[in-house]
Amino acid sequence: MKDVLNGVKSSINRRKFVKNGLTAASAATMGVGLLASSSSAFAKNGPEEHSGSLTKGDAAILRFLAAAEILETDLWQQYNELGGIQDSEVPGGSGNSVYTAALAVLDSDMAQYIHDNTEDELTHEVFINAFLASNGADTVNLDQFRTLPSSKASGAQQIGRLTNLMQLTVDTSWWTRYRVGNKNPDFGDTFDQAVPTLNVGQHPAIPRTDDDLTPNDHIQAIANTAGFHFGTIEQGGTSLYPSLAQRVTHPDVLRIVLSIGPTEAMHFQTWSDKAGNAPALTDPKDSTLVFPDLNSPPLGGEEFQTNLIMPEPTIFLSRSLPACSIVRPTATKGAAMGALKFLTAMGLFIGQSPAFFQLLTDLAEDADAAKNGRA
Numbered sequence: 035m036k037d038v039l040n041g042v043k044s045s046i047n048r049r050k051f052v053k054n055g056l057t058a059a060s061a062a063t064m065g066v067g068l069l070a071s072s073s074s075a076f077a078k079n080g081p082e083e084h085s086g087s088l089t090k091g092d093a094a095i096l097r098f099l100a101a102a103e104i105l106e107t108d109l110w111q112q113y114n115e116l117g118g119i120q121d122s123e124v125p126g127g128s129g130n131s132v133y134t135a136a137l138a139v140l141d142s143d144m145a146q147y148i149h150d151n152t153e154d155e156l157t158h159e160v161f162i163n164a165f166l167a168s169n170g171a172d173t174v175n176l177d178q179f180r181t182l183p184s185s186k187a188s189g190a191q192q193i194g195r196l197t198n199l200m201q202l203t204v205d206t207s208w209w210t211r212y213r214v215g216n217k218n219p220d221f222g223d224t225f226d227q228a229v230p231t232l233n234v235g236q237h238p239a240i241p242r243t244d245d246d247l248t249p250n251d252h253i254q255a256i257a258n259t260a261g262f263h264f265g266t267i268e269q270g271g272t273s274l275y276p277s278l279a280q281r282v283t284h285p286d287v288l289r290i291v292l293s294i295g296p297t298e299a300m301h302f303q304t305w306s307d308k309a310g311n312a313p314a315l316t317d318p319k320d321s322t323l324v325f326p327d328l329n330s331p332p333l334g335g336e337e338f339q340t341n342l343i344m345p346e347p348t349i350f351l352s353r354s355l356p357a358c359s360i361v362r363p364t365a366t367k368g369a370a371m372g373a374l375k376f377l378t379a380m381g382l383f384i385g386q387s388p389a390f391f392q393l394l395t396d397l398a399e400d401a402d403a404a405k406n407g408r409a
């Protein structure tokens with residue numbers, strides 16, 4: 035997947051390919067109805083998307099965030115159908131009682147939190163696109179890429195998905211990143227994994243079929259994987275918004291990113307707390323997947339105890355300044371592409387088409403080209 039992102043040559047050629055390619059593909063195989071709006075980003079054949087009354091940079095940053103929120107909504111919807119609360123706010127699934135019970139081992143309110151996180155992402159997606167449209171700017175619509183299979187386990191809708199929750203490689207280094215007081219990823223520092231075996235191989239975070247519901251420790255391993263993946267996703271949003279906020283121009287756009295971003299942090303801290311309750315076990319159907327006791331070496335101790343869920347103060351901006359309790363990373367250079375690579379590396383898009391990656395790369399590069407007040 036990384037090769038797909040890295041192998042693209044020039045912005046101009048990519049843009050031409052994406053737009054022409056999508057238009058041709060849609061006409062040939064998907065029908066014109068899937069290009070839902072003449073103002074959606076890839077329905078245009080012109081050289082650039084429209085920015086309306088926004089600066090080009092503000093519109094590009096908001097379009098990348100809209101795409102990220104559409105993808106977040108898609109993955110959270112899958113979690114909610116199987117492990118959350120189905121209601122009119124987040125309709126679609128019918129729930130899976132075994133998976134829901136395994137998630138509840140982490141916290142009895144997990145189903146409610148999954149529901150609420152899902153609803154929040156949906157509102158982020160809808161709001162950002164509506165704001166773009168209200169300013170005459172092109173919006174983002176990824177509907178034609180809803181082609182990945184749903185879980186076949188009881189409770190899931192059988193519809194096409196944008197994201198794949200059944201082959202994840204979960205980076206759990208946020209667990210240590212927020213607990214270490216003398217390192218910061220913006221200084222090039224790296225961090226140990228909380229669950230090293232989740233960060234290699236491919237693991238389901240939702241039951242793939244009802245065969246995944248037994249034995250008990252297997253579905254618990256899947257629920258534990260979800261519990262860490264929730265934190266992995268939401269810490270990404272927690273960093274992405276402040277990273278991109280540094281390059282927006284219009285006061286309303288700044289207000290949007292400053293108001294949505296902290297809700298991602300609220301999600302992250304909730305999930306950081308719940309992940310610490312994931313029971314230690316080895317997956318009986320995959321002996322390579324081991325959830326350690328997080329209160330024992332190599333973690334554990336005062337620095338890593340699982341009930342310490344607030345950010346440890348660390349170095350920020352300059353090593354000569356005093357330690358500060360902060361979100362990290364927040365460097366703005368390349369933040370959108372970094373987020374896309376992070377999501378791709380976790381396997382979230384396994385099965386997606388080259389056109390999908392090229393469109394997302396295009397949106398990320400446009401967002402990263404934005405310069406405060408000048409683009």
Ligand SMILES: [Fe+2]
Nearest residue numbers: 103106155158
């Ligand atoms: Fe969000």
Ligand SMILES: [Fe+2]
Nearest residue numbers: 106268271298
């Ligand atoms: Fe989020």
